[in-house]
């Protein structure tokens with residue numbers, strides 16, 4: 104993975120401090136997602152108040168783990184395969200990606216700055232994350248060995264871990 108990891112980390116750190124922090128960003132993410140893409144609303148059973156914490160934790164893990172691909176890639180494959188159970192389709196990823204970039208931009212430009220470089224770095228990161236998740240979701244059986252070695256079940260869950268979106272790096 105060749106991404107502007109320093110800029111991703113810096114902006115994610117800022118996102119957690121500025122304009123109401125991670126809570127405001129996460130809540131706005133689902134508010135805008137459901138407004139702009141109402142078709143995905145029925146897939147979500149967990150209320151946004153709880154769901155946004157999982158999303159923010161996974162983004163934090165991804166941003167922290169971009170230089171540790173050995174751990175991050177199986178994590179993303181498992182997450183992509185888990186999303187099959189949530190009814191997620193490949194066609195939903197551009198909507199979720201567009202929404203994430205839009206809310207990050209809104210959030211960070213309220214108190215500070217949002218530059219073209221940030222937009223490019225986040226777009227590249229989101230596209231890469233989506234492609235890794237979709238790749239696994241398209242052919243889960245191909246990833247069974249990798250998932251088992253990393254402690255996941257074939258469906259991407261970890262039997263003894265109720266929070267598989269967390270990643271220690």
Ligand code: HEM
Pocket residue numbers: 143146147148149154157158161162182185186189190191192195196197199229232233236267268
């Ligand atoms: C950037 C890519 C994405 C990331 C990082 C992400 C992150 C997460 C995380 C951390 C969870 C918590 C459960 C778990 O880890 O298994 C989750 C659940 C979920 N995600 Fe995603 N997701 C992404 C893309 C999508 C897309 C494209 C959709 C389609 C609309 C989607 C729909 C859902 C649904 C429906 C749930 C379950 C919600 C519930 O418990 O009711 N996600 N996601």
